[in-house]
Amino acid sequence: MSHTDAPKGTDYLHADYSIKSWLLTLDHKRIAILYLITISLFLAIGGSMALIIRMELLTPEGDLLMSDTYNKAFTVHGVTLIFFFLIPSIPAVLGNFLIPLMIGARDVAFPRLNLLSWYVFTTGGTLGVIALVVGGVDTGWTFYTPYSTSFSNTAVVTAVFAVFFAGFASIMTGLNFIVTIHKMRAPGLTWSRLPLFIWAQYATSVIMVLGTPVIAITLLLIAAEKTLRIGIFDPALGGDPILFQHLFWFYSHPAVYIMILPSMGVISELIACFSRKRIFGYEFVAYSSIAIAVLGFVVWGHHMFVSGQSMYAGMVFSVLSFLVSIPSAVKIFNWIATMHKGQIRLDSPMLYALGFIGLFTIGGLTGLFLAVMGLDIHVHDTYFVVAHFHYIMVGGAILGFFGGIHFWWPKITGRLYPEILGKLSAVLIFIGFNFTFLPQFIAGYLGMPRRTHSYSEEFQVLNVLSSAGASILASGTIIAVAYLLWSLWYGEKAGRNPWNAKGLEWETSTPPPTTNFERTPTVTEEAYAYGPDDESGEVNNERD
Amino acid sequence: MSVTERELELGHQFEDLEQQTEAYTVGMWVFLVTEVLFFGALFMAYIVYRSMYPQDFFAASGELDIALGGLNTAILITSSLTMALAVRSAMLDRWKAQIGYILATMGFAFAFLVIKYFEYSSKFEHHLFPGEHFDFKGENGEHAEMFFSLYFAMTGLHGIHVLVGILIMVALVYRTWRMRAQRQDYIPIELTGLYWHFVDIVWIFLYPLLYLIGPLGSGKG
Numbered sequence: 001m002s003h004t005d006a007p008k009g010t011d012y013l014h015a016d017y018s019i020k021s022w023l024l025t026l027d028h029k030r031i032a033i034l035y036l037i038t039i040s041l042f043l044a045i046g047g048s049m050a051l052i053i054r055m056e057l058l059t060p061e062g063d064l065l066m067s068d069t070y071n072k073a074f075t076v077h078g079v080t081l082i083f084f085f086l087i088p089s090i091p092a093v094l095g096n097f098l099i100p101l102m103i104g105a106r107d108v109a110f111p112r113l114n115l116l117s118w119y120v121f122t123t124g125g126t127l128g129v130i131a132l133v134v135g136g137v138d139t140g141w142t143f144y145t146p147y148s149t150s151f152s153n154t155a156v157v158t159a160v161f162a163v164f165f166a167g168f169a170s171i172m173t174g175l176n177f178i179v180t181i182h183k184m185r186a187p188g189l190t191w192s193r194l195p196l197f198i199w200a201q202y203a204t205s206v207i208m209v210l211g212t213p214v215i216a217i218t219l220l221l222i223a224a225e226k227t228l229r230i231g232i233f234d235p236a237l238g239g240d241p242i243l244f245q246h247l248f249w250f251y252s253h254p255a256v257y258i259m260i261l262p263s264m265g266v267i268s269e270l271i272a273c274f275s276r277k278r279i280f281g282y283e284f285v286a287y288s289s290i291a292i293a294v295l296g297f298v299v300w301g302h303h304m305f306v307s308g309q310s311m312y313a314g315m316v317f318s319v320l321s322f323l324v325s326i327p328s329a330v331k332i333f334n335w336i337a338t339m340h341k342g343q344i345r346l347d348s349p350m351l352y353a354l355g356f357i358g359l360f361t362i363g364g365l366t367g368l369f370l371a372v373m374g375l376d377i378h379v380h381d382t383y384f385v386v387a388h389f390h391y392i393m394v395g396g397a398i399l400g401f402f403g404g405i406h407f408w409w410p411k412i413t414g415r416l417y418p419e420i421l422g423k424l425s426a427v428l429i430f431i432g433f434n435f436t437f438l439p440q441f442i443a444g445y446l447g448m449p450r451r452t453h454s455y456s457e458e459f460q461v462l463n464v465l466s467s468a469g470a471s472i473l474a475s476g477t478i479i480a481v482a483y484l485l486w487s488l489w490y491g492e493k494a495g496r497n498p499w500n501a502k503g504l505e506w507e508t509s510t511p512p513p514t515t516n517f518e519r520t521p522t523v524t525e526e527a528y529a530y531g532p533d534d535e536s537g538e539v540n541n542e543r544d
Numbered sequence: 545m546s547v548t549e550r551e552l553e554l555g556h557q558f559e560d561l562e563q564q565t566e567a568y569t570v571g572m573w574v575f576l577v578t579e580v581l582f583f584g585a586l587f588m589a590y591i592v593y594r595s596m597y598p599q600d601f602f603a604a605s606g607e608l609d610i611a612l613g614g615l616n617t618a619i620l621i622t623s624s625l626t627m628a629l630a631v632r633s634a635m636l637d638r639w640k641a642q643i644g645y646i647l648a649t650m651g652f653a654f655a656f657l658v659i660k661y662f663e664y665s666s667k668f669e670h671h672l673f674p675g676e677h678f679d680f681k682g683e684n685g686e687h688a689e690m691f692f693s694l695y696f697a698m699t700g701l702h703g704i705h706v707l708v709g710i711l712i713m714v715a716l717v718y719r720t721w722r723m724r725a726q727r728q729d730y731i732p733i734e735l736t737g738l739y740w741h742f743v744d745i746v747w748i749f750l751y752p753l754l755y756l757i758g759p760l761g762s763g764k765g
Contacts, residue, residue: 107557109567175574183567209574213582221697229675230693232589238687243592247585
């Protein structure tokens with residue numbers, strides 16, 4: 001990073017340059033950067049696996065990868081991207097960086113716990129990559145028993161311990177955020193004045209704290225069954241593999257909301273800023289985050305419609321799953337109402353936000369298809385499901401993450417990225433994404449099963465489209481990574497508030513000083529006080 | 545306590561000691577919630593399998609030693625008392641009494657683990673640990689191995705928590721001794737106390753669910 005004119009000690013990036021000052025830092029902003037670097041590596045690993053999978057699927061024959069290698073490839077893809085990238089992505093990076101800044105605090109409540117979480121996460125991630133790439137695991141990211149416990153001879157034990165570590169880190173982050181948001185807010189910052197990003201992070205943290213312990217113990221039981229023969233799920237002892245599925249999805253369905261809720265928080269910030277309007281229906285958007293978190297815990301059975309669970313349980317889970325669409329739709333409608341008669345500026349973060357709204361809507365609506373039991377039995381374990389959850393996880397969660405990174409990049413790094421390239425990559429990612437996953441809906445509906453390396457020839461056109469789209473999606477992402485890295489050295493210096501946005505994080509200098517604020521700010525107005533007097537929305541990039 | 549001592553104990557992120565105390569307390573309660581869910585999955589499994597195989601659980605539970613389990617229950621409850629007294633001593637600034645009570649709690653915790661060790665060894669000797677050598681001789685024991693899987697998973701996880709408690713108490717004794725000359729923040733011992741009572745409560749549930757559902761416990765022995 002260039003540090004020509006910034007004297008030592010002026011901001012958190014230039015406070016100290018030693019490696020030690022980074023690896024032992026207690027500053028939430030530096031820990032966010034550590035997380036950003038780590039999860040980017042996992043994104044690269046999981047993303048390259050996606051490309052290998054798409055190359056294999058160019059042809060109907062299983063010619064590039066053998067079937068067991070293919071199993072290992074999609075397990076690497078799923079485990080790394082879900083547990084080591086998506087779940088920590090926005091909370092551990094943007095949440096860590098922004099929560100104390102947005103609430104006017106000097107740091108999170110437990111800085112040492114925060115640093116510990118990064119070490120635990122990195123240990124888990126490294127262990128995971130070793131298990132998945134060097135050893136290989138062929139269970140898929142779901143680790144379903146009895147296959148994982150009784151039959152698979154791959155590195156399952158190491159992999160579940162890796163995920164256990166990542167879960168531990170996730171609990172630490174969630175606990176830290178809950179206490180921080182409860183106890184560290186600046187004077188005057190009441191709950192009804194909190195930015196919606198904070199509400200979303202709070203809801204996410206609640207899920208992390210309540211859900212993660214269950215997956216943690218469940219994964220430990222898999223390890224215990226494989227190593228100690230303590231067979232809680234072992235059918236030979238009278239164990240019930242369906243119990244594993246219940247416990248697994250009790251976490252792993254809410255985990256979807258761990259991925260999407262923080263993105264929704266980001267989108268609320270972006271839409272308000274680039275429409276120059278106060279968010280429409282603030283209370284509804286805030287409470288809808290909490291509603292999603294609560295409802296998210298009572299819908300897990302919709303993953304198990306064909307597992308043999310009771311039909312009545314299935315019906316209840318089906319109805320409850322429909323209910324989740326209400327708070328989700330509340331958000332979508334409120335964002336659109338916010339944009340109505342706003343002064344919309346199409347800067348790159350806003351392009352990501354608009355992309356999110358479109359793609360999340362498709363992902364959410366196809367989720368309703370899947371909540372219908374009759375239809376779910378038809379498309380279960382087909383590419384329809386794959387397409388649906390990629391619309392949520394990539395079209396929703398990752399677009400929100402990219403949008404947030406672009407929006408706060410100047411604040412985090414003190415540099416501006418080239419806007420024209422930002423727009424280009426946002427458009428490429430949107431187009432590439434749709435080319436990749438829209439055909440999968442059709443292939444899945446026509447009956448193409450997931451998790452196989454060969455398929456019948458009739459699906460080839462759709463798969464070639466999908467693979468071509470994946471290459472566009474990858475190019476867009478690589479361009480974004482390239483210009484963001486470039487901007488660290490050559491980007492124009494950013495001022496205090498390049499987007500002319502509202503929020504405490506924009507009121508401190510750029511990059512923020514180690515203690516965030518010279519003196520604790522006092523909040524006197526509601527969030528998003530965008531008004532007619534600042535309708536120009538001009539880029540105010542003066543250096544302080 | 546002088547002003548400088550107060551500031552020494554205040555984390556850089558906090559405005560004042562009150563905020564710090566509240567933050568640590570809320571943090572500990574949230575942590576205990578995660579612990580409830582951590583054990584909760586095992587209790588869920590217990591509910592499912594006991595309702596599926598009530599006869600087998602009844603028979604298998606008869607193999608557990610009610611006397612040793614009962615002794616351990618008494619030991620843990622007493623250790624909760626000494627822990628509560630340690631917290632009170634800390635609030636009253638009696639550091640010697642505080643150290644004494646923590647050491648007593650550690651002693652009880654250690655005794656609990658020693659008794660648990662003897663119980664586990666006898667289960668190994670009688671081929672009651674799940675796996676190839678498992679051999680249940682009683683009647684209605686088709687699914688006894690599931691009972692013992694749960695027994696070892698639940699008491700094992702609980703035992704790990706007892707062990708962690710002992711390690712935390714070692715650190716607490718050291719801290720109290722090192723800072724004996726000055727007035728101390730009682731939050732560390734209070735939070736350790738909360739943790740310890742949680743470990744105690746888990747056992748209060750484990751004991752009847754595992755030991756007292758068998759022929760002896762139901763009065764039919």
